[in-house]
Amino acid sequence: xxxxxxxxPSRRGPYxxxxxxxxxxxxxxxxxFAAHGYRGGSLQDVADHVxxxxxxxxxxxxxxxxxxxxxxxWRDSITGDGTIPPDPEETLVDAVIRQARFNExxxxxxxxxxxxxxxxxxxxxxxxxxxxxxxxxxRRSYARRFRQLAEEGRLxxxxxxxxxxxxxxxxxxxxxxxxxxxxxxxxxxxxxxxYLELVVLPx
Amino acid sequence: xxxxxxxxPSRRGPYxxxxxxxxxxxxxxxxxFAAHGYRGGSLQDVADHVxxxxxxxxxxxxxxxxxxxxxxxWRDSITGDGTIPPDPEETLVDAVIRQARFNExxxxxxxxxxxxxxxxxxxxxxxxxxxxxxxxxxRRSYARRFRQLAEEGRLxxxxxxxxxxxxxxxxxxxxxxxxxxxxxxxxxxxxxxxYLELVVLPx
DNA sequence: GTCTATATGATGATAGAC
DNA sequence: GTCTATCATCATATAGAC
Numbered sequence: 001x002x003x004x005x006x007x008x009p010s011r012r013g014p015y016x017x018x019x020x021x022x023x024x025x026x027x028x029x030x031x032x033f034a035a036h037g038y039r040g041g042s043l044q045d046v047a048d049h050v051x052x053x054x055x056x057x058x059x060x061x062x063x064x065x066x067x068x069x070x071x072x073x074w075r076d077s078i079t080g081d082g083t084i085p086p087d088p089e090e091t092l093v094d095a096v097i098r099q100a101r102f103n104e105x106x107x108x109x110x111x112x113x114x115x116x117x118x119x120x121x122x123x124x125x126x127x128x129x130x131x132x133x134x135x136x137x138x139r140r141s142y143a144r145r146f147r148q149l150a151e152e153g154r155l156x157x158x159x160x161x162x163x164x165x166x167x168x169x170x171x172x173x174x175x176x177x178x179x180x181x182x183x184x185x186x187x188x189x190x191x192x193x194x195y196l197e198l199v200v201l202p203x
Numbered sequence: 204x205x206x207x208x209x210x211x212p213s214r215r216g217p218y219x220x221x222x223x224x225x226x227x228x229x230x231x232x233x234x235x236f237a238a239h240g241y242r243g244g245s246l247q248d249v250a251d252h253v254x255x256x257x258x259x260x261x262x263x264x265x266x267x268x269x270x271x272x273x274x275x276x277w278r279d280s281i282t283g284d285g286t287i288p289p290d291p292e293e294t295l296v297d298a299v300i301r302q303a304r305f306n307e308x309x310x311x312x313x314x315x316x317x318x319x320x321x322x323x324x325x326x327x328x329x330x331x332x333x334x335x336x337x338x339x340x341x342r343r344s345y346a347r348r349f350r351q352l353a354e355e356g357r358l359x360x361x362x363x364x365x366x367x368x369x370x371x372x373x374x375x376x377x378x379x380x381x382x383x384x385x386x387x388x389x390x391x392x393x394x395x396x397x398y399l400e401l402v403v404l405p406x
Numbered sequence: 407g408t409c410t411a412t413a414t415g416a417t418g419a420t421a422g423a424c
Numbered sequence: 425g426t427c428t429a430t431c432a433t434c435a436t437a438t439a440g441a442c
Contacts, residue, residue: 018407037325039242042435055437056408064436111324118321121314121383122240132384139381139388159397167394170377171370178342178373180324181335185342191370194362198401221425245417258419259426267418 022060024050026074029067034112037119038068038127065126072116072130079109082134083141092145093196100172100189107183110176117173139165146199154201164199171195225263227253229277232270237315240322241271241330268329275319275333282312285337286344294406295348296399303375303392310386313379320376342368349402357404367402374398 028049032041043064047054061067076082084095103110120127142165149155155164172192179186231252235244246267250257264270279285287298306313323330345368352358358367375395382389 015407021407035326037240037242037322039240040322040325043437044435053409055410058437059407062437114321115325118317118380119240119243121380122243122318123238128384135381135384136388156401158400163390163394163397166378166381166389167374167398170381170394171374172377173380174373174375174377175369177321177324177376178338178369181331181338185339186369187366191366191373194366195370195398197361198359218425224425246419247417256427257417258428261419262425265419 018060021050021052025057025060025067026071029071030075030112031108033068033071033116034108037115038064038125039119043067068116068126069130071112072127075109075112082138084145086145092149093193093200096168096172096196097189097193100192103176104179104188107180111180114173114177114180135169138169141165142168149200154203156199156201159199168192168195168199221263224253224255228260228263228270229274232274233278233315234311236271236274236319237311240318241267241328242322246270271319271329272333274315275330278312278315285341287348289348295352296396296403299371299375299399300392300396303395306379307382307391310383314383317376317380317383338372341372344368345371352403357406359402359404362402371395371398371402 025046029041029046032045032049035041036045043054043057046067047057050057057067061070084092084099087095090098116127117131119125120131139162143162146155146159146161146164150159150161155161175186175188175191179188228249232244232249235248235252238244239248246257246260249270250260253260260270264273287295287302290298293301319330320334322328323334342365346365349358349362349364349367353362353364358364378389378391378394382391
């Protein structure tokens with residue numbers, strides 16, 4: 001994707017130190033973009049966090065937008081792409097609740113996602129394509145899960161799997177925004193459970 | 204609020220031309236902030252839209268953050284603060300659907316709201332207090348409506364009014380974001396109706 | 407690979423003439 | 425009330441020494 005390791009078998013890959021540096025930059029950029037947004041965060045900010053010069057940083061990522069996309073893809077490779085992998089041991093409802101609770105432990109990651117997602121709908125934002133495709137992927141993925149439940153007769157009659165998928169994603173994103181602004185007065189996991197208990201019939 | 208008209212009875216108010224100018228600036232700033240966000244939009248952009256110099260603009264609004272707050276409050280005074288006024292002629296469900304359909308006609312207003320709301324959760328954003336208070340107001344307002352429905356026995360058993368309020372607002376905001384990115388593949392009004400039909404029992 | 411130095415441009419805001 | 429001129433800052437990005 002963004003790295004070029006093993007692109008040609010006869011060439012040796014990047015130095016170990018180099019990949020460490022890239023890692024450190026990604027961590028710092030994640031924090032900066034989460035706290036200030038893409039436009040509000042500067043390369044200098046990121047460089048300061050890592051403890052290197054701004055020009056050295058641009059040696060690893062040729063431009064600011066490259067760095068943004070690298071952060072987004074790196075986040076996916078760490079936390080998963082947001083879809084819930086099917087697991088026969090765990091119901092969809094439980095998996096969603098578990099993920100929501102886990103998210104409460106990593107507010108920085110939520111903040112990055114929320115801020116950049118909305119920022120990406122503006123003009124020529126470099127993250128727009130990423131978020132557009134991500135939502136399409138998520139909608140397809142959840143719709144598939146809801147269709148499975150429908151086949152088992154466990155989806156409430158009248159509920160359309162596609163609409164439920166878009167709604168669950170929307171509810172999740174929206175409640176995260178409210179939670180970031182007022183963590184004490186919003187119960188993320190509770191809201192998601194409330195919705196899923198309406199849509200999914202008990203076994 | 205932001206204007207000082209009629210602050211002292213013995214002083215004459217601002218010139219008519221002045222208020223017209225302020226109006227024009229607010230309209231332009233609304234468009235610019237919606238398209239580029241607060242940080243991404245510049246005073247120069249706004250001034251160009253109005254056809255005046257950037258310094259003249261600062262004569263009407265002493266700083267960029269003042270302009271932002273003026274835009275947000277102006278938007279409320281035009282479109283309402285987002286709460287649904289009780290109307291014996293119209294059910295809550297119908298009112299929400301009607302508002303959602305209307306919103307599809309004014310994508311710029313939705314974009315402004317979505318972009319600035321998420322941007323406001325970053326660091327020292329001048330709009331943060333506005334959005335925090337707005338969400339608290341909205342949650343209280345919708346919770347009251349759901350409690351009324353509960354007293355009439357029209358809220359599905361097990362649904363908590365406060366949770367339903369936060370969820371409806373979250374769903375609405377979240378689906379707007381998806382709609383801004385892919386208008387053709389998201390049915391805003393349909394999603395909201397789907398949720399409300401789950402929560403509110405038919406008469 | 408990392409640095410200094412710098413190109414180049416935009417930003418929000420101020421001062422003062424008219 | 426509106427302008428020109430300008431300040432002080434900050435941005436992304438590039439060139440070239442070591």
